[in-house]
Amino acid sequence: MGFSKFHIVLFTLLALVAMASTQTIASKSDLFREYIGAEFNNVKFSDVPINPNVEFHYILAFAIDYTTSSSSSPTNGKFNVFWDTGNLSPSQVLSIKNQHSNVKVALSLGGDSVNGGSCYFSPSSVDSWVANAVSSLTNIVQEYHLDGIDIDYEHFHADPETFAECIGKLITTLKNNGVISFASIAPFDDDDVQSHYLALWKSYGHIIDYVNFQFYAYDKATTVSQFMNYFQTQSSNYGGGSILASFISDGSGGLAPQNGFFTACSRLRNQGKLGGIFVWSADDSKALGFRYEKQSQALLAAHP
Numbered sequence: 556m557g558f559s560k561f562h563i564v565l566f567t568l569l570a571l572v573a574m575a576s577t578q579t580i581a582s583k584s585d586l587f588r589e590y591i592g593a594e595f596n597n598v599k600f601s602d603v604p605i606n607p608n609v610e611f612h613y614i615l616a617f618a619i620d621y622t623t624s625s626s627s628s629p630t631n632g633k634f635n636v637f638w639d640t641g642n643l644s645p646s647q648v649l650s651i652k653n654q655h656s657n658v659k660v661a662l663s664l665g666g667d668s669v670n671g672g673s674c675y676f677s678p679s680s681v682d683s684w685v686a687n688a689v690s691s692l693t694n695i696v697q698e699y700h701l702d703g704i705d706i707d708y709e710h711f712h713a714d715p716e717t718f719a720e721c722i723g724k725l726i727t728t729l730k731n732n733g734v735i736s737f738a739s740i741a742p743f744d745d746d747d748v749q750s751h752y753l754a755l756w757k758s759y760g761h762i763i764d765y766v767n768f769q770f771y772a773y774d775k776a777t778t779v780s781q782f783m784n785y786f787q788t789q790s791s792n793y794g795g796g797s798i799l800a801s802f803i804s805d806g807s808g809g810l811a812p813q814n815g816f817f818t819a820c821s822r823l824r825n826q827g828k829l830g831g832i833f834v835w836s837a838d839d840s841k842a843l844g845f846r847y848e849k850q851s852q853a854l855l856a857a858h859p
Contacts, residue, residue, distance in 0.1 A: 588799065603837050610831075634688065660702055804838075
């Protein structure tokens, strides 16, 4: 009898552990993220619909280690703000977070371009870049009441190992100092880009919380089955990572919402593979009334 009771208790404990594990997996896929502020379309945090049943991240685009003059030049890790500060100010960050307990706000580093030219990752050395980046980003994060950072460099004047060490040490230091609570990366399917981000992932993947893979950089005619294959490929590349599905508001690339994006997301979620959804960008979605943001969040909030 005692032996039988022991097994009943053991099976009950195992069932509870399994339930907790399932809940952890489910909660990971409740994440919705949206880039905002790069295109100066007067979009505000309060314009974007927020579903209270998802984890919601705004990502300010961008902070760049370039001078703010018209002839911008690299500053070796001394970051400046390049987003629409008139509409996305420190007080507005604080206001949206106070109004919505499920909202966090991050900033993204780099981006494709700066003042009409390509934005390059151009460190003078690992140690000097990291020291400057930690100092300047700590000031920006604290001034704007931010929670995390996103890495979106797309052009490089440094080899993959240098990029990995600079970014890895930056994230590690900011987390250890309590400046940020999460970090993400935003690669896409380009040989040079992937070589840099995969080097970073190999050495520092354990400190990167989310992979905002730019699936919209694939061809505009992407089908649901192709998207599923792309997602599997990148899940293998960034093994163990929380991979988010993504679309671009202007419909210029990838699998569009009207062409099966949500079908793909539902399948991925049912398979336990969906880390969430992110959108580029609120600036373009404003003209569409944020219809696909609403649909994305409804999908994420609905438990399978």
